[in-house]
Amino acid sequence: MPGIEDQQTIINFENVDLSFGRKKVLDALSFKIFPREIVTIAGPSGSGKSTILKLISGLLKPDSGEITIRAGRFGMAFQYGALFSSLTVRKNISLALEETTNFSKWEISGRVRESLETVKLGHTINMCPGELSGGMQKRISIARALALHPEILLYDEPSTGLDPPTAAKLEEDMLRFRDKIGLTSVVVTHDVETIKHVSDRVLILDKGHIVWQGTNEEFTNDNSPYPASFRERKYVEEIKTRQRRV
Amino acid sequence: MGSLNEIVSYIGSSGINLLETLKFIARGRVNIENTAVQTVKAGIGSLFIVVTTQSFIGLAMSTQLAKEFEKLGAEAFIGGFIGLATVRELAPVISAIVVAGRVGAAISAEIGSMKVTEQIDALRVFGINPLRYLLVPRLIAASMVNPLLTIIAAIVSIMAGMVLSNASVDVSYSAYLNSVRQFVMVRDVFIMMFKAVVFGGAIAIIATTTGLEVKNGAESVGNATTKTVVWSIMAIFTLNYIITSMFF
Ligand SMILES: Nc1ncnc2c1ncn2[C@@H]1O[C@H](COP(=O)(O)OP(=O)(O)O)[C@@H](O)[C@H]1O
Ligand SMILES: [Mg+2]
Numbered sequence: 001m002p003g004i005e006d007q008q009t010i011i012n013f014e015n016v017d018l019s020f021g022r023k024k025v026l027d028a029l030s031f032k033i034f035p036r037e038i039v040t041i042a043g044p045s046g047s048g049k050s051t052i053l054k055l056i057s058g059l060l061k062p063d064s065g066e067i068t069i070r071a072g073r074f075g076m077a078f079q080y081g082a083l084f085s086s087l088t089v090r091k092n093i094s095l096a097l098e099e100t101t102n103f104s105k106w107e108i109s110g111r112v113r114e115s116l117e118t119v120k121l122g123h124t125i126n127m128c129p130g131e132l133s134g135g136m137q138k139r140i141s142i143a144r145a146l147a148l149h150p151e152i153l154l155y156d157e158p159s160t161g162l163d164p165p166t167a168a169k170l171e172e173d174m175l176r177f178r179d180k181i182g183l184t185s186v187v188v189t190h191d192v193e194t195i196k197h198v199s200d201r202v203l204i205l206d207k208g209h210i211v212w213q214g215t216n217e218e219f220t221n222d223n224s225p226y227p228a229s230f231r232e233r234k235y236v237e238e239i240k241t242r243q244r245r246v
Numbered sequence: 247m248g249s250l251n252e253i254v255s256y257i258g259s260s261g262i263n264l265l266e267t268l269k270f271i272a273r274g275r276v277n278i279e280n281t282a283v284q285t286v287k288a289g290i291g292s293l294f295i296v297v298t299t300q301s302f303i304g305l306a307m308s309t310q311l312a313k314e315f316e317k318l319g320a321e322a323f324i325g326g327f328i329g330l331a332t333v334r335e336l337a338p339v340i341s342a343i344v345v346a347g348r349v350g351a352a353i354s355a356e357i358g359s360m361k362v363t364e365q366i367d368a369l370r371v372f373g374i375n376p377l378r379y380l381l382v383p384r385l386i387a388a389s390m391v392n393p394l395l396t397i398i399a400a401i402v403s404i405m406a407g408m409v410l411s412n413a414s415v416d417v418s419y420s421a422y423l424n425s426v427r428q429f430v431m432v433r434d435v436f437i438m439m440f441k442a443v444v445f446g447g448a449i450a451i452i453a454t455t456t457g458l459e460v461k462n463g464a465e466s467v468g469n470a471t472t473k474t475v476v477w478s479i480m481a482i483f484t485l486n487y488i489i490t491s492m493f494f
Contacts, residue, residue, distance in 0.1 A: 057371045076371045082364035086356075096372035099379070148372070 010035045010184050011056060016065035025051055027208030038178055038185040040195045042230060043205035049188035053154045074152035075145025081137035083129040090125045093144045115147040119173060135166040155187040159194040171197045192231055196220060204230060260455045263377060267385050270378045277383055284387035288349045292395055295344045300399040303336055304406030312415040321415055325422035326429030328407040333434045337400035339486055342445035345392050346478035350453040353384055354474040357457025358467040385450040392446030393439045437493050441486060448481045
């Protein structure tokens with residue numbers, strides 16, 4: 001029974017279950033994402049955020065449930081960059097284009113330059129990942145995804161491990177991609193600052209499903225337990241101390 | 247080494263990887279540049295070790311044989327005997343063991359750390375089949391490099407035997423080489439090469455399969471390299487026996 005709203009979604013999860021061995025990570029997970037919005041999926045460490053991105057990108061298949069993606073290409077900015085360590089920055093970005101398209105050398109090198117300029121790292125083009133800081137590697141990872149001209153960009157913990165100014169710059173980029181190229185972004189994070197800075201909508205993930213969702217404004221103002229505890233970082237801290245004790 | 251279940255599923259996934267890879271090769275989906283890089287890397291990494299181990303094997307064998315054959319007055323056969331033992335069994339097996347330890351372990355460590363750092367996921371997200379991108383070049387490289395190393399190994403071992411036989415029991419170089427030529431047939435050399443191709447391929451498959459199976463954690467990258475060497479050595483000896491019994 002596809003309704004109007006349903007037709008507009010670019011990503012739709014319906015009752016998705018996924019277990020690793022006997023551990024149920026996602027339990028009847030449902031959510032919708034619409035074109036050109038930035039949605040953050042917030043949840044504590046180990047709640048299944050990266051797993052959701054892997055389901056969207058097709059790296060994992062659900063045990064049951066329905067995942068519908070209405071987009072051609074998507075890119076993924078990995079948590080630690082996942083740059084190909086034996087290849088230069090240039091080759092990291094051009095590889096997928098060389099391997100999966102018929103673009104000419106000119107077109108490809110144009111795309112490489114363009115996407116590196118977007119993240120303002122043009123000068124690193126001949127460097128190897130080992131020579132770059134963690135933050136730079138993450139931004140190259142984004143450039144690598146952008147070079148494919150994706151309709152959806154998936155970000156895994158974009159601000160984790162970055163100093164605040166670098167994180168802020170990266171978040172500015174994310175907003176710019178939405179405004180300039182109409183990119184749909186799915187951001188998974190447990191960083192409250194990132195959530196407040198970039199989100200159009202926020203989904204809070206706990207115990208395998210979405211326990212709260214709302215706009216950025218609602219996330220900031222709603223005093224019900226989930227967004228409130230998340231905002232005050234209590235939620236995250238609680239989880240951290242619990243983990244430390246184990 | 248794990249349960250029987252694990253072993254069977256491991257052999258199964260190696261077999262599937264082999265079939266997938268052969269399909270890509272048959273369709274000509276081979277990255278020449280990558281293959282060349284892998285070939286050079288594998289060859290240079292192993293050459294010195296192969297030459298060293300094989301010269302000492304040649305020396306050790308002729309030390310043993312020269313004295314015994316002299317007692318029997320059969321010095322004329324030393325070359326043939328060393329030649330046959332080298333070409334039929336020692337050169338292909340020992341070179342493959344060196345390649346397993348040097349090249350196989352390196353492939354596993356490289357691919358295992360690519361797995362841990364999500365580089366394999368990145369390939370797949372971008373629509374690049376990791377087997378085609380990683381295994382195809384390494385399979386071709388190992389199947390080319392190993393025969394080359396094996397030939398060099400055989401020559402080095404036979405030459406070492408020649409020098410030592412000459413020094414210890416005074417067999418002339420020409421008598422030694424004549425004996426080698428008399429006993430070692432072209433067919434033996436071809437079978438040696440065939441073994442080397444098979445062993446090289448097996449090492450690449452095992453190393454890649456093991457690398458791709460690595461789960462998170464630096465410890466398991468270490469485990470993967472050990473597993474690759476152990477499984478490769480077992481595969482080399484098993485396949486060696488099978489090929490030997492097919493042809494001799
Ligand atoms: N390939 C896997 N095999 C087994 N367990 C996994 C695997 N991937 C993730 N997990 C487990 O699933 C849970 C969710 O993981 P993940 O999605 O990475 O969480 P997050 O990204 O929210 O920190 C964790 O408990 C993790 O240990
Ligand atoms: Mg994660």
